[in-house]
Amino acid sequence: MKKYALFILILLANVEDTQSQADLTIQENAKGEPVVQAVVDAIRSHCIFASDRLFLRRLALVQSNDGEDSKTYRDGYHGGIWQIDEDKYHQTQTCPGILENVCENIETRLEINWQSTTWRDLRKPLYSGLAASLYVMYKNNISSNTPDGISGSRTHQSLIWKTLFAPDEATASFLNTIEANNDVCQKAIDLAFLIDGSGSIGPLNFDITRQFMIEVTNRLFISPEGTQAAAVQFSSSAQIEFYLNDHSTEGSLKRAIGGIAYGGGSTNTATGLNLAANQVFVAENGMRNHSAKVALVLTDGHSNDQMATEEASQLLKSKGVTVFAIGVGDGINENELQAISSDPDCTHVFILKDFSEVETIINAIQKRACQALLVVEREPGDDSGEIEKHIPFTGNETTVNLIIPAPPTNSSANSTNTTTLITDVSCSVVYIYASYDSTHPSAALYSYSDVALAGSPSVMTIKDESDRPLYITYEGKKYNPTATKTAVDCDNPAINTKIIQGKKPGADVTCKDGDIERECTPLDFQSSQFSKYTPKSEVVDVVNPCYRGVDVSDQTKAIHPNPRDSTKFLKCDVDGNMYVIQCPNGEEYHHDRSTCGDNNVLPTDLGVPLVSGTIAAPRSSPLPEETLEAVNSLYNVARAFQNAMQGKGAELTCKKGNKLQNCTLFDVQTSQYSSFVSKDSWLGVPNPCEPGVDLTDNNNRLHINDLDPKKFIICVEPNTMYVTQCPGNRTYVPESFLCRE
Template sequence: MKKYALLILVVLVNVDDTKSQTDFTRQENAKGEHVVQAVVDAIRSHCIFASDRLFLRRLALVQSNDGEDAKTYRDSYHGGIWQVDKEKYEQTRTCPGILEYVCENIKTRLRINWQRTTWRDLRKPLYSGMAASLFIMYTLTFVVDGSGSIGRDGFNTVRQFMIEVTNRLDIGPKMTQVAAVTFSHRALVEFYLNDHSTERSLNQAISEIEHPSITVFAIGVGNKINENELKVISSDPYCTHVFILRDFSEIETIINAIQKRACRGVDVSDPIKAFHQNPLDSTKFIKCDVEGNMYVIQCPSGEQYHQDRNKNPNTNAK
């Protein structure tokens, strides 16, 4: 009598796990940290906005607390988790300029034809995240450090970099738009996104961004001070902006000097172009030589002056 083996396969299905496979990134009004992270991962992994350096993630938190804000999905607004206004969305929908390739990438990798989307689609987290990414790529904003930490040479390098970057873009009302903001002790909008519609006009505006004038005094207290570091962070000339004290009891001795120099503080790194209310005050043009002595690099009269820092600053010798 033949014997047969009976093989029974038992398949266990975890109902909760199947639910977890739901793609909430394409579900209207979905929210939460896990949803936002899934959107960011999808966008980056498909090389749509691969170099956002966590900006998109932070933006979702700021705009709507990852969609947890009660106003995120209000009836009359469809900007979604990233709160993309209809006007901003419409600027991306036609895939102008540099967005043409990105939109093709979205269509190929995510099977979304961006030109056929509507603003209401942004209620789906993935669509809202993509709209934010496209708008960021379409509208380029330079935020430039105008503080004394980078100096005039560094600032000029930054301006040249801005020009080189924008020269590779298609500038125009329906193409790439550029804005610039400088900051030091406060933020200053140099020009807005719609201010310049041609490459020539934009380059001129970038060239005219001025390096803010900031006076930095570096004070070291004690006997273990690195004077070279103080010289690096202080304003020029360092011989009038660096102070080394034995202890805090000596602070009173420099307050008067700081007050006087701060009141007349100007950017002396390019004195020929600098404007001074009192051109007869030659100390506004002073620099330091390698030995720490002060000298005037450009006086209103065109003459060269030299003075030792240990002498009376009002006594100049040719």
């Protein structure tokens, strides 16, 4: 019997790959850490439950593992990620008593009328998070305006969880879960303590301030590569106790903190803020270019001149420093703390009653460090509209948040309200999320997205008419060359960004039929010199639900029902391509279970599924002759159609100004036809498929996926690879060539 070694895929290219918007916080059954984080950020940044002291984030982990538990969205239960029972939801739904103002805030900030919601709405993550917030606030008599909130103590929070959500469970279950998930990103932080040494603070509270500084130091990684700390004391005047680069070890820093002497005197807070802005956060005294800049101002808020204090705080914040104001002592002036702090006040002002708040403050600092915005600005006087930035990786994975300010109104860079973002990466795959509305776009919330791969840059052209800054998030994963046969130089992976504002970077692309110019079509590109970059598509009457950058490990995003045929389903890849896959034996696809028939897995086990009535072959079995004939027939029809179309497209022409020139791929990528061409590598994994090898041998045909152990690589022909998802929650085991639990 003839063996079949070539699997055929019919791909449909997504023609709006960098235009698709996503807000998974309001999508039913969405799950995952980015979704939960986006919900918590929305609730805190809108000051709905800003004083949760990490409880909301921890509760999502304990209740449903961020929605990843299989029972989260079970039939008949709508409590969502935070698992809010129906009776608990109904206690909040009428907005009783203390919740009245909270519900008004939700309607004003999020345009959600809570009294009009239903329990079913809690299948949307944002609604589940709001219900959890309202229930906890109601039971603990907390309003949006309460600065104290609940305790940041893990032990205290475990008791709240047990009392309100799990009376039959031990508090150890809560504590063990959050301890096992206590990962925080380790980024460089330049941290300045600005400490009030005035007479109104007094020696006792000054000792508490120094102890607080040591508690903070204990929980941060002090080193030239990690966190650096400086200290400024202010009273009648201000003085620098030590600079950012004075102490490179934890022991040295603690000794310096212990040696700070209490000054006494009046409270000239403005001099301390100005000193930090002008002499601490400067490169010559240790500030680093790619660090997060954070200032902790510890004071009672009774300065000599509140207006001068506010002006000095604005100067410090204008340099990209995030300012936390921490109230110490008696009779604290919260209005002044709010004026000193970064916005929103509700997440940047703390009252230091005891050291249980330290963990909350440290988390806030680390979160700001992880989300610190790197401002990408032009040099003074530069009107070219072009900016370049080299961003090295800080580990095997890196996340970078950029803000690209809108160009000046009278600048040539503002002539078309267009920003082109060119991202070239080395030894990595980088997912790109962009937005004008969200300061920290992510996989859960973005307006534009794309993927940059080593050897295949991303080119995104984005237009906005309102002169707003553009926010960019890069999420990068470094290759591990030892896991692939492809040698890759990975000593210094980096992201190289070029931003072009106000002008089109490439030539104008048009198509000519004889002497007549017209709009180009995908067929024109398929018959041009760019055909190898153009996805070959079967004409299928199904709307493509896929988008570039989709998380293919999440079945709710990567797998969809086929509205035209219930025995088929649609599968997405990360480039926005759609695959039409047939269920085996004519069984129907069930979207609620993501299964075909009564089976508990999809037909994707160690093989790329076929289409049009065929099924995936078992790994070690050849296809039946009749199936092979059907596949060959389908393939021949598709190939004949493509051959017939060759040479029938129009001629591509490129013009820069009035000058004709040869078209380049860059011209196409920066034109209105960028969606007609696809990436020339797949998923960012180095290609292990070698020419001249026997692909019937699994050692040559099947390979481990370096970036995701739940996926594997299939070589379908020499130099051509596909990345395939293991079914269920299985992991690929290269020794046995199988996906196993």
